[in-house]
Amino acid sequence: MNQNPEELQFLSSHRSFDGWQKRYRHFSPSLNCEMNFSIYLPPATDQGEKVPAVYWLSGLTCTDENFTIKAGAQRGAAEYGIALIMPDTSPRGEKVARAIDHAYDLGLGAGFYVNATQEPWSRHYRMYDYIVDELPALMEKHFPLDDRRSISGHSMGGHGALMIALRNPQRYRSVSAFSPIVNPTTSPWGIKAFSHYLGDDVKNWWNYDASLLIESARPREYLPMLIDQGSADEFLAEQLKIERFIAACNTANYPVQINMREGYDHSYFFISTFIGEHLRFHARALKNP
Numbered sequence: 001m002n003q004n005p006e007e008l009q010f011l012s013s014h015r016s017f018d019g020w021q022k023r024y025r026h027f028s029p030s031l032n033c034e035m036n037f038s039i040y041l042p043p044a045t046d047q048g049e050k051v052p053a054v055y056w057l058s059g060l061t062c063t064d065e066n067f068t069i070k071a072g073a074q075r076g077a078a079e080y081g082i083a084l085i086m087p088d089t090s091p092r093g094e095k096v097a098r099a100i101d102h103a104y105d106l107g108l109g110a111g112f113y114v115n116a117t118q119e120p121w122s123r124h125y126r127m128y129d130y131i132v133d134e135l136p137a138l139m140e141k142h143f144p145l146d147d148r149r150s151i152s153g154h155s156m157g158g159h160g161a162l163m164i165a166l167r168n169p170q171r172y173r174s175v176s177a178f179s180p181i182v183n184p185t186t187s188p189w190g191i192k193a194f195s196h197y198l199g200d201d202v203k204n205w206w207n208y209d210a211s212l213l214i215e216s217a218r219p220r221e222y223l224p225m226l227i228d229q230g231s232a233d234e235f236l237a238e239q240l241k242i243e244r245f246i247a248a249c250n251t252a253n254y255p256v257q258i259n260m261r262e263g264y265d266h267s268y269f270f271i272s273t274f275i276g277e278h279l280r281f282h283a284r285a286l287k288n289p
């Protein structure tokens with residue numbers, strides 16, 4: 001295993017909408033294992049131009065490839081001149097703890113973008129540090145990117161994007177989400193993951209819950225925020241609970257655009273339908289001087 005955190009191992013490259021869809025592997029000190037990531041570089045970078053980036057956080061069961069292959073986001077990224085960065089959703093490898101029953105909602109593919117404090121998870125599951133600090137530094141060192149960043153995601157990753165942006169508003173220009181688990185401290189997926197990763201004291205969960213974080217957001221740090229939620233999403237009532245976020249935003253007076261999309265479910269068919277609108281929304285914030 002290559003343990004030099006400065007080095008990228010090239011895996012693949014494909015021409016796409018006159019830009020490049022690429023995949024790399026690297027050693028992550030935050031996660032203490034090797035990680036794959038995908039990146040789309042728009043055609044503007046062929047002329048040596050530095051571009052802004054949208055970070056995409058995927059949901060349960062995903063790797064860096066689901067969004068890359070299924071969302072059709074490259075068209076919009078090429079048009080607006082923005083890079084897309086797709087990390088994996090958890091640490092991986094033989095030494096990384098996994099759910100004993102191979103559950104899809106804990107362990108591999110289910111990092112929830114938190115820094116685990118409980119054994120055995122705390123040895124590798126530090127996705128919060130990886131996404132907030134390590135990955136942007138690595139991307140901006142190796143690729144023609146400046147420090148204009150936005151963040152988006154789906155489901156577990158939609159919540160990750162909201163939570164990370166609310167905790168680090170100075171690091172992002174805008175945030176968006178598809179079908180986010182907006183209040184993980186009250187959803188079965190969130191309760192399961194947080195009790196394993198963060199322990200039983202729920203006070204230690206609050207800093208990872210977007211519906212709670214929004215209450216303490218400072219008006220001068222408000223970010224442009226966009227959410228799309230399908231009305232036919234099979235996880236809406238039990239896990240996602242968008243109504244809680246609407247109520248929290250109203251209480252906090254945080255301006256957010258939430259689109260309820262009639263008849264759309266939780267799948268990438270939903271994401272691919274509206275990803276162009278999300279990229280246009282981010283492009284506006286990223287290109288604003």
Ligand SMILES: N[C@@H](CCC(=O)N[C@@H](CS)C(=O)NCC(=O)O)C(=O)O
Pocket residue numbers: 058059060061062066070104154155156266267268
């Ligand atoms: N597999 C789970 C649901 C997992 C799921 O829907 N994952 C979403 C994110 S939360 C996803 O993006 N799956 C991968 C894909 O559609 O490519 C189940 O059967 O209940």
